[in-house]
Amino acid sequence: MEKKKVSSAILGAAFLMATSAVGPGFLTQTTVFTVQLAASFGFVILLSVVLDIFAQLNIWRVLTVSEKRAQDVANETIFGSGYVLALLVAFGGLAFNIGNVAGAGLGLNVLFGVDVKIGAVLSAVIGVAIFLFKEAGRAMDAFAKLLGLVMILLIVYVVFVSQPPFVEAITKTFVPDKIDALATVTLVGGTVGGYISFAGAHRLIEAGIKGKQALPEVNRSATTGIILTAIIRFLLFLASLGVVAAGLTVDKENPPASVFQHAAGDIGYKIFGVVIWCAAITSVVGAAYTSISFLQTFHAQIEAKSKYFIIVFIAVSTLIFLLVGRPVTVLVVAGTLNGFILPVALSLILLASRRRKIVGNYQHSLWLQIAGWLVVLIMLVFIIQSVINQFFL
Numbered sequence: 001m002e003k004k005k006v007s008s009a010i011l012g013a014a015f016l017m018a019t020s021a022v023g024p025g026f027l028t029q030t031t032v033f034t035v036q037l038a039a040s041f042g043f044v045i046l047l048s049v050v051l052d053i054f055a056q057l058n059i060w061r062v063l064t065v066s067e068k069r070a071q072d073v074a075n076e077t078i079f080g081s082g083y084v085l086a087l088l089v090a091f092g093g094l095a096f097n098i099g100n101v102a103g104a105g106l107g108l109n110v111l112f113g114v115d116v117k118i119g120a121v122l123s124a125v126i127g128v129a130i131f132l133f134k135e136a137g138r139a140m141d142a143f144a145k146l147l148g149l150v151m152i153l154l155i156v157y158v159v160f161v162s163q164p165p166f167v168e169a170i171t172k173t174f175v176p177d178k179i180d181a182l183a184t185v186t187l188v189g190g191t192v193g194g195y196i197s198f199a200g201a202h203r204l205i206e207a208g209i210k211g212k213q214a215l216p217e218v219n220r221s222a223t224t225g226i227i228l229t230a231i232i233r234f235l236l237f238l239a240s241l242g243v244v245a246a247g248l249t250v251d252k253e254n255p256p257a258s259v260f261q262h263a264a265g266d267i268g269y270k271i272f273g274v275v276i277w278c279a280a281i282t283s284v285v286g287a288a289y290t291s292i293s294f295l296q297t298f299h300a301q302i303e304a305k306s307k308y309f310i311i312v313f314i315a316v317s318t319l320i321f322l323l324v325g326r327p328v329t330v331l332v333v334a335g336t337l338n339g340f341i342l343p344v345a346l347s348l349i350l351l352a353s354r355r356r357k358i359v360g361n362y363q364h365s366l367w368l369q370i371a372g373w374l375v376v377l378i379m380l381v382f383i384i385q386s387v388i389n390q391f392f393l
Contacts, residue, residue, distance in 0.1 A: 009207035010221040012141025015148045017056075017200035017225035020286030022151065022232050022279045023096065024103030030233055031255035033183045034240035039165065041237055042173030044180060048187035049230045051378065053223060054371035055188070055346055058364075060201040060222040062353045065362045067210040070198045070345060071297045077352045085348070086294040088341050093195040093291030097317035100283040105321075107277025110257070111270060117322055123277070124318040127284045131307040140285055141203075147278040148228065154271045155235040162242025162263035169241055185382040187233075188342070188375075195290040197345060200225050202293045212362050239263055288313040343379040346372055 034041045059070070066073050071089075075082030101120045108119030133139040200221060204210065209217055236256070243250060243262045251258035260272035288310045296303040350372045353364035 008138070008141060009204065009209055010217050011224065012138070012144060013200035013203040013207070013209075013221045014224035014228060015144040016140065016203050016286050016289070017196065017222075018228035018232070019144045019148050019151075019279070019282035020196045020199045020290070021229045021283075022148075023100050023283035024106075024276060024280050025096075025099065026233070027236065027256040027276060027279060029186060030236040031240045031250065031259050033180070033187075034237050035244055035250050035255065037176075037178065037180055037183065038244060039168045039172035039241060040176035040178050040180075041183070041241075042169050042234070043176035044183045044187060045230065045233050045237060046173050047179075047184050049226060051184070051188045051375050052226045052229070054368070055197065055342065055375050056200075056222045056226055057219065058346060058353070058368055058372040059197050059349050060204070060218050061215060061368070062349050062359060062364065063198070063201040064204055064210045064214055064218045065212055065360070066352070066358045067205065068358075069202055069205065069293060069296070070349070071294050073352045073358060074345070074348045075297070076358055077348050077355060081348055082297060085341070085345055086297055088344075089195045089198070089294045090291045092341065093287040094313065094317060096195075097284055097287045097291075097314070098321050100280045100287060101314075101318050101321045103276050103280030104284060107273045107275075107280060110273030111277070120318055120321055123281050123284070124314050127281060127288070127314050128311045130285060131310050140289060143285065144282050147282050148232075151275050151278045152228075152232060152235065154275055155232065155239060158239045158260055158263050158268060158271060159235050159242070161268070162239045162246075162259075164238040164242035165245050166238070168245075169238060185379060188379065195287055195294070197342060198293070199286050199290040202290060206293075212360075284314060284317070288317070340383060343376045343383070346376050350376070 033044065037044065063070055063073060068076075071082035071086040073082070074085050101124060102116070104123030105116040105118070105120030108114050108122060109116045112119075114122075130139050130143055201218075204214075204218060204221060209221075240250070240255075240259045243259045246262075248262045249258075250262075256276070257269065257272045260268040260275070262268070264271060292302065292306055292309045292313055295309070296306060302309055350369055352358045353369065
């Protein structure tokens, strides 16, 4: 493969992972937690980034060395587990895509005043158009990179005008007043939960970047994806912190829109429209692509006609939104499922990393295995705590 194409695919996979993670829910989570924790939320972001890197490096390295998608690796590790994983990821992806389509519709509503549902349909058409290109993978890479950069630049502007207390933010990132473990787990789940964990790795495999010889590129792509997500999250945190530090009230109905408007007035509100549209439409594309990449195990025709199944996936997400609006219950259930998916999927990948029939003579790093199992343990503890709080207290 040409060096230029390899570099493009590496960066494209990183941006696909990052922009998949940065959806409407991501914008809201970051704003809400900043209101709750103020400057100390910087530490939560830092800790979540460390956990994210451990999870992603384990998943991306093992999958690309095995040259197989996650569900196939899972099936070879524990028979049948890959099918369960595929269904969980696809269901979570579909449910979140309904919210992503709604977010894209809201973005066009803010920008042009069109009805949210009309905006959702127009956005879905744009998402579908990407997969009608002959080189759909390269089109998706370019789309994710372009809109990811647009988001970063616009949020940088909002940070500049909101004038957050930078020194306090940096200090509390390393020496926080308080640590919110639940916020950390929420961020990890939102950044590498469900389909997001596998988006970039599956894209690299499809692009032919696989095998032991590709590990340096895989490491670079995985780390870049996490760092991009962290940059966007930290910039949003700074913008929100500027508003909170100024003593302004953040609207609970739409926290991120409120922050952008407080920070930069009507221009800020329009910027919010662009940012949420970019975040939502790239998440629509990432969720559809990755969910269908999991379903390919069920039938050869799904793999052969994958881009048409992706188009149907986007169309179904949009249709459900048009019929029932924003299905909060489904989104909550999907969020819970995504919390469960990460420790289950990561456990299967870590077990697979020790199976010669899957990874050949590749020796998976001991420190990465230990770090991976720590992520699994931390996530399981908080899932159990959440279940106890929800049903028994």
